[in-house]
Amino acid sequence: MRRSEIRDHLLDTALQLFNERGYHATGIDLIIAESGVAKTTLYRHFETKEDLILAALARRDEEDRVEMRSFVDQRTSDSFERLLATFDFLEESLKDKKFRGCIFVSAAGEHKDPANPVFRAAEMHKRLTVAYFEELAHAARFADPKRIAEEINLLHEGAMAVAQISRSYEPARQAKHLAGQLLAVAKRMEPVASRGDPAQTAGMPVTPFGA
Amino acid sequence: MRRSEIRDHLLDTALQLFNERGYHATGIDLIIAESGVAKTTLYRHFETKEDLILAALARRDEEDRVEMRSFVDQRTSDSFERLLATFDFLEESLKDKKFRGCIFVSAAGEHKDPANPVFRAAEMHKRLTVAYFEELAHAARFADPKRIAEEINLLHEGAMAVAQISRSYEPARQAKHLAGQLLAVAKRMEPVASRGDPAQTAGMPVTPFGA
DNA sequence: ATATAAAGATACAGATCTGAACCTTTTATC
DNA sequence: GATAAAAGGTTCAGATCTGTATCTTTATAT
Structure with a gap:
């Protein structure tokens, strides 16, 4: 080698x-x-086993978030739809025969002291994941993108936890369905009327004036 | 001793x-x-450490479910409200300074083989918990109580997973809020007009005829 | 081609873990 | 109070785990 x-x-x-x-x-x-x-x-x-664990988690953190972004980006360019597409990515992850629960949740579960570097690596991964959701929620012009991001995250975590034990990928679909309902009733900002605003034009129909 | x-x-x-x-x-x-x-x-x-683990999980399984039932029962007698009250129980659990994540999820995370007795104990606990939610959803006359139960469970699991890492009890409130929205739009059976139907009378005002 | 750094292979130290062995002391029951 | 069962206290066997040491072999770079 x-x-x-x-x-x-x-x-x-x-x-x-x-x-x-x-x-x-x-x-x-x-x-x-x-x-x-x-x-x-x-x-x-x-140097130590802990270093190996931390390096492994760092790698997986990077991979996971890059892959989710690229999966979501190539699926749709509409920010609202992108929030929902994260659940399609999740579903693909759960469908992997080797899925045995989120490795970051497991890492935190085996290194429960919040001061432990492994716990903190898990914490950081989750923070960054929520930040991505918030970015999407902001782009989709939700009035409270932080809250939306936390709710989306809660649904992701729930789906992974249920999938881990039930060994089914259905929870991802259920979570997506729930997310759809929640996003449908969530408050959004008034679309600003300035031309070329990406947050407005992205994902809009090709013929914007009702044709 | x-x-x-x-x-x-x-x-x-x-x-x-x-x-x-x-x-x-x-x-x-x-x-x-x-x-x-x-x-x-x-x-x-x-006999072995595994036996001790299994006995501990069995005890906690029993305790948890009994306590949740009694908490919920004494909070309200309305089945719909009871579904939401499960999140208040969850919040109390998360507020415990010693909360370090669901011990059944952790148990499954450290004993990942689905054939492992510890994993199966965790699986059984989750099944019984969902069964309780389904019982409540049925009593509340939801058209698809199984689905409702799984959704409620997904929110519970999500709240616990997020709380484990964020070390906050807020996720329980968020989950309750989400559950409220979801239940509000979920289809329910027509109330049957037969007198004395427990599913109908349970939780109704003491003076049933508008007084 | 030769020097240098890394990989392979293996043995070992020291700690820790589960579970058994052994004997003494306490507790409960008749 | 005598007897039997269980608890205490300790040691130990055997396995396993992390990390180090030692030496040989391979690969790389000048």
């Missing part, structure tokens, strides 16, 4: 094992056996 | 430690140190 690939390969293997078995239940020996890398090598790339 | 109390005391201590530190991170030695019970004694009451 080429040197530059080893770190990535270790993170991949570790993430897979953490997801399948949890953090405490996944020993260093299993990670090196599964990845085919010598123990010496692992410890040259990561 | 009186013999008959030891088992209960061990379960209390174990539950507290599992909640504060997780399952793998809580060793037998810590449990006996914290409870002041000899190791021999612990192993006379529980």
Whole structure:
């Protein structure tokens, strides 16, 4: 294996094992056996197991949010619809046979001290995820984008928790349905009449004047 | 300590430690140190650590559901309001300084194999909880009580997951607010005009004829 | 091609964990 | 009060876990 690939390969293997078995239940020996890398090598790339966990979470955090953004972006350019499309992304995640619950929630569940770096990594991921929802809610001109973002997030978390135990992807559809109802009645800002406002024109029909 | 109390005391201590530190991170030695019970004694009451976990979860499952029922029952006798009152119970749970996430979700997160007895205990608890919601939704004459129950459950799970990481009880209020909106627009059965129907009379004013 | 850094392989130290063994002391029951 | 059962206290076996040490082999860079 080429040197530059080893770190990535270790993170991949570790993430897979953490997801399948949890953090405490996944020993260093299993990670090196599964990845085919010598123990010496692992410890040259990561000082401690905690460092490995943090690096794995950082990688997954980045991946997850980039993938969600790109999935959502290419599905629709309407901000309102984008909020709903996050649930389609979630559904795809849950459909993965290997889904065993949100790895950040599990990480926080196994490292419960709020001062623990692993807990804080999970916290940060959730913050950034909510920030993305808020960005979408703002673009969709909701009057209280922060609140909308928190509600969307609550539905995401609920769907993941239920899916983890029921082993079904239905919760993502249910959450999307609930989100649709909630967004439909939520207050939105008056559309401003300035031409070329992206928040206004994005996702609007091609023939804007009722044709 | 009186013999008959030891088992209960061990379960209390174990539950507290599992909640504060997780399952793998809580060793037998810590449990006996914290409870002041000899190791021999612990192993006379529980054959293995897994047995102790299962007994602890069984106890908490029973407690939780009984307490939720009694909380809800004494708050209101109207079935519709009872569905919403479950979120007030949830809020009280989250307000507990020691809340560190749903112990059943954590248990499933640390024992991810669906065949694992611990995972199945968590699964069973969630099933029974949803069954209670369905009972309430049925009594409130919702047209699709199963669906309503699953939606309520999803909101509960979402609130717990968010609360675990954000360390706030606000998610319970948000979830209640969302539930209120959803229930308000959900289809309900026509009230049947037969006298003495409990589903109809339960929670009605004491003076039923407009006085 | 040679020097340098990293990877492989393995053994080991030290801690920790579960569960059993062993014996003494307390408690409950007749 | 005697007897039996359970609790206390401690030690230990065996496994496992993290992280280090040591040495050999491979790859890379000049």
